[in-house]
Amino acid sequence: MRLKDKVALITGGANGIGLATAERFAQEGAKLVLWDVSDKGSEVAAHLNKSGHEAIFRKVSVTDEQEVQTAVKEARDHFGRIDILINNAGITRDRTLLKMSKQEWDDVIGVNLTGVFNCTSAVAPVMKEQNYGRIVSASSNVAIRGNYGQTNYVATKSAIIGMTKVWAMELGRFGITANCIAPGFIHTAMTDLMPEEVRKQTIPQIPLGKWGYPADIANGYLYLASDEASFVSGICLTIDGGAAR
Numbered sequence: 496m497r498l499k500d501k502v503a504l505i506t507g508g509a510n511g512i513g514l515a516t517a518e519r520f521a522q523e524g525a526k527l528v529l530w531d532v533s534d535k536g537s538e539v540a541a542h543l544n545k546s547g548h549e550a551i552f553r554k555v556s557v558t559d560e561q562e563v564q565t566a567v568k569e570a571r572d573h574f575g576r577i578d579i580l581i582n583n584a585g586i587t588r589d590r591t592l593l594k595m596s597k598q599e600w601d602d603v604i605g606v607n608l609t610g611v612f613n614c615t616s617a618v619a620p621v622m623k624e625q626n627y628g629r630i631v632s633a634s635s636n637v638a639i640r641g642n643y644g645q646t647n648y649v650a651t652k653s654a655i656i657g658m659t660k661v662w663a664m665e666l667g668r669f670g671i672t673a674n675c676i677a678p679g680f681i682h683t684a685m686t687d688l689m690p691e692e693v694r695k696q697t698i699p700q701i702p703l704g705k706w707g708y709p710a711d712i713a714n715g716y717l718y719l720a721s722d723e724a725s726f727v728s729g730i731c732l733t734i735d736g737g738a739a740r
């Protein structure tokens with residue numbers, strides 16, 4: 496098992512890619528701490544526990560610094576350590592620049608950027624004490640190629656790539672790696688929001704001619720969270736069927 500007895504904290508673990516990652520990590524022997532604003536997280540944790548794995552769920556918004564700090568303490572008290580942080584929670588509020596409201600900008604920055612800062616700055620001291628840690632965050636291939644209607648989202652996903660490089664430099668001496676993943680189009684609730692017509696238009700841009708599934712990204716998270724990637728830090732792994740340009 497590639498994550499035997501490792502404690503993994505996954506934000507946005509109730510749905511989509513986060514849920515697939517929780518299931519994949521559990522198969523590989525990890526103990527799980529799941530955070531989400533959706534109550535569905537408690538069903539996910541209950542299901543994992545019933546299947547013989549170890550998981551706890553807490554309703555946490557990554558936007559709330561105090562809540563995050565308290566939940567990190569709770570996770571550490573429960574499992575004794577936190578080896579892996581998967582900064583996966585994210586939202587979209589798509590609108591062209593000329594129509595985007597300040598609220599739509601703030602909402603996306605709050606979850607996708609400040610949320611990642613809140614979680615990483617709360618967990619990094621625990622990892623430093625352990626002299627071990629794996630931080631993997633969700634960027635997107637739109638950070639590399641841009642995307643119509645996503646000024647707010649692209650701003651956050653580009654920032655993730657930059658912050659990851661900084662953390663690789665700052666935290667490496669404490670045995671901590673920091674990497675991110677840039678998924679392309681993946682079938683989840685987030686992309687279900689896209690009109691069917693727009694979804695069809697994306698296919699010719701993807702050399703493999705199809706969208707990916709949450710498990711494709713979970714496998715990338717698994718690699719970067721495992722000891723197989725112990726000499727990998729500061730990278731952004733694109734998983735998008737060849738679409739990024």
Ligand code: NAI
Nearest residue numbers: 507510511512531532556557584585633635680681683685
């Ligand atoms: P999703 O919408 O299926 O799941 C996201 C989860 O995050 C949900 O369970 C939601 O409740 C949770 N969440 C939202 N706000 C939160 C908050 N403030 N605090 C805690 N949890 C919160 O999304 P999906 O598709 O699984 O995306 C996961 C990550 O992958 C996101 O960061 C997304 O930007 C990124 N991504 C997804 C792509 C796709 O095609 N689905 C492509 C590129 C990146």
